[in-house]
Amino acid sequence: MTAPMAYDYIVVGAGSAGCAVAAGLAERQAGSVAVIEAGPSDAHPFVKIPMALMWLMGSRRDWRFKSAPMAGVNGRRINIPRGRMVGGSGSINSMVWFRGRASDFDGWNVPGWSWADVEPAFEEVEAKITPNRLAAPHPLTDRLHRLFGGNGAAPPSPDYESAGVCHFNMRNSRRWSAADAFLRPAASDHDLTVITGRIVRRLHLDKGCAKGVILGGAGEDTVITARKGVILSAGAIGSPDLLLRSGIGPADSVTQQTVVVDGVGQNLHDHPGCGMHFAGAETGYGLTLKQAGQWLAAPLNLMRGRGPLASPTVEGAAFFNARGDGSDPDVQSHFIPFFMNHAGHRYAPGSGYFADVCVCRPKSRGRLMRRNGQLHIDLGLFKDEADLDTLTHGLFRLRSLMADAMGDAAAPEVYPAGAATSHDDMRAHVRANAGTAYHPVGTLRMGTDPDAPVTPTCDVRGVGSLWAADASLMPAVTSANTNAPAMMIGHRAASFIAA
Ligand SMILES: Cc1cc2nc3c(=O)[nH]c(=O)nc-3n(C[C@H](O)[C@H](O)[C@H](O)COP(=O)(O)OP(=O)(O)OC[C@H]3O[C@@H](n4cnc5c(N)ncnc54)[C@H](O)[C@@H]3O)c2cc1C
Incomplete structure (x- = not known):
């Protein structure tokens, strides 16, 4: 079946946050929603069997990013695994469930994201995830x-x-990801379409607004229109990279500048x-x-x-x-x-x-950028x-x-x-x-200051009809594992976007 070429909302990436934001929009009947995922479905026994994550890492369901050589670790390049399938990194992770500390969120100092604001959102997420x-x-x-x-x-x-x-986040000793808890139920009950195996190469921009996405593939590029807007949920590496590829970012990191947003790709850090x-x-x-x-x-x-x-x-x-x-x-x-x-x-x-x-709360910061057409990921370790x-x-x-x-x-x-x-x-x-705990965040930091690429209501600054919702929004990484906070961000973003 050929997918329709227009939806109200397009969510880029069916990861931990993308599943939650897409389901939140669909449940609110905000309009038709399409989620476009670069990787395949998660229907593979290794995704369900808890121990099998060790075989998924390094497989075709992993983006297998590598950092740039980093001085702090003797010039080594380290592995940055990221899930590439429905469920995203939440389909290859260890499923450890931690919200973080209340002071992590209060410390973000972003209106609408204090502990008092996010605690109810965690509770709503956990009602569906039932961590145990x-x-x-x-x-x-x-x-x-x-x-x-x-x-x-x-x-x-x-x-x-x-x-x-x-x-x-396991049920009956099997993985229970955001795809299980949010995406599939919403796709079966609401106007939500999941498109797998298609990579979004660029945003389709018109007069400073996101009007859709451009899919790469064999032959010609395909444009899919988003009548109400596009939500970036491609993760802390994928989301800023997509902006840079679309000409949105700091002047020294994009070739064909469309919009200057200095903070894109800055503030990259991990545990x-x-x-x-x-x-x-x-x-x-x-x-x-x-x-x-x-x-x-x-x-x-x-x-x-x-x-x-x-x-x-x-x-x-x-x-x-x-x-x-x-x-x-x-x-x-x-x-x-x-x-x-x-x-x-x-x-x-x-x-x-x-x-x-x-x-838990690293002070070092790195940066993601594009250099000579190549992705350059400096985690800034030490x-x-x-x-x-x-x-x-x-x-x-x-x-x-x-x-x-x-x-x-x-x-x-x-x-x-x-x-x-x-x-x-x-x-x-x-x-x-040293390596990392596989928790990269921060590359599209939320904030009220003009240097923050994303506003507290998840709008990408300087571009109309474009939002971001994933781990890249965290101004500072939470004190423990980041899957629960990523889902909470997606869940909460849906209410801002639908409003
Ligand atoms: C090996 C590993 C173990 C981990 N263990 C834990 C753990 O036990 N507990 C925990 O809390 N956290 C853990 N994490 C971290 C946690 O899984 C992530 O923080 C969380 O999943 C991030 O969610 P996200 O939505 O920001 O990004 P992701 O879940 O990575 O989702 C991004 C999605 O976007 C898709 N995408 C990217 N670019 C494009 C594009 N151009 N076009 C279309 N689709 C695109 C990707 O394929 C992916 O599906 C682990 C991570 C890894 C990699």
């Missing part, structure tokens, strides 16, 4: 709550030092993180002779919500102060009860577990050395916390272990090994 505690965590993950006096019932919180099994590997006979899930039976039974156990295939890899988290000085948590640790080979071999034999440290210091201290504290939590089940640390005993060695280790 992991049904059958690995016994090692169940040890985490011993830290900080927790009782194991409540999930850890970025508000205070805490550790334990996380809550997840910098670095891991610690532990290996010991029959500790975490791994490839050993003794665990062969467990792997053979894994498909059956998945049906019962147990075993390695039912694990979203990250099972638990801890929030703590890196220096242990009694102040608020400034780092988050993700706990993965799987043996992860530190040389990067996917199928190395062994048993063990992994934990990382990520800086531009501000305070982030490096916090991460370095956090790894030392993680070392002792892991020993306390695992107790008699602890496995020896195998990396960095003896290579990082002094502060200087650990700092060097972080520069040589």
Whole structure:
């Protein structure tokens, strides 16, 4: 069937926020809505099976972006996975569910986005997502709550030092993404069309207004008209890039300037993180002779919500102060009860577990731009050395916390272990090994100041009938994982756009 060539609203990107904003518009009967997604559908067993995200990363359902070489990490280019299918990055993520701290939103200082404003929106999102505690965590993950006096019932919180099994957006031990909770129900009940496998190359602009989108593909470009407007939900990399490709952005980053919006692509940041590997006979899930039976039974156990295939890899988290000085948590640790080979071999034999440290509120900022027609993604890691210091201290504290939590089940640390005993060695280790938690945000910051590319009501400044709604709007990253905040932004944006 050929898709109609005109809709009232076109949403670019069926990711975590795009699904929520499209459903919100359709439910309000604001007009016909089309969601255009570059990737395929999410109807693939690896999307549903929690552990299979490790096979989706690096596959054709991942954009597989790479950063520019960054001085802060010894000139390395790091991987930036982003989901490329219906559900977006929410279809390849670990499904850990955190709203963030109330002070994160108050600190944005954007009218309409304080904690008091966003809390009801989180509640509405959660009514559809129903996040819940992991049904059958690995016994090692169940040890985490011993830290900080927790009782194991409540999930850890970025508000205070805490550790334990996380809550997840899973149902019956399967992924339950924004596509499941928002997009499909709205598409079946309302005037909402989902178009997959078509990449939006540029915006169709006329007299300073977005009138539609231009799709690339074999042969000629296709224009799809948006009678009421276009919503950018292509994510923190895709949305600013689409503006730049349409001639909207800072003068030094676009070739054919249509509209000068200086802030586009600025303020890019992510949670910098670095891991610690532990290996010991029959500790975490791994490839050993003794665990062969467990792997053979894994498909059956998945049906019962147990075993390695039912694990979203990250099972638990801890929030703590890196220096242990009694102040608020400034780092988050993700706990993965799987043996992860530190040389990067996917199928190395062994048993063990992994934990990382990520800086909750990084100070460093980078920038996304186009240079000679190429996307240039500088995450700015450790531009501000305070982030490096916090991460370095956090790894030392993680070392002792892991020993306390695992107790008699602890496995020896195998990396960095003896290579990082002094502060200087650990700092060097972080520069040589750090990556991110895969939470890029901030490239279309919301704000009231004229330099903010997006207004508090999600309008792209300087262009009519054009809105943005995704993780790129966050002026500063929240203190934990970003999927829930991205959905909340999409959900809330729908009410502004429909109004
Ligand atoms: C591997 C991984 C693990 C993660 N783990 C967690 C976790 O456990 N918990 C958590 O809270 N967060 C996690 N995150 C982060 C979280 O998933 C993201 O912050 C969130 O999904 C971002 O939502 P978004 O709507 O901004 O962008 P996305 O969900 O990335 O959506 C953008 C969509 O736009 C589409 N698109 C882009 N450009 C175009 C174009 N030109 N034309 C058409 N379509 C386009 C993309 O294909 C994609 O579907 C993880 C992320 C990754 C990658």
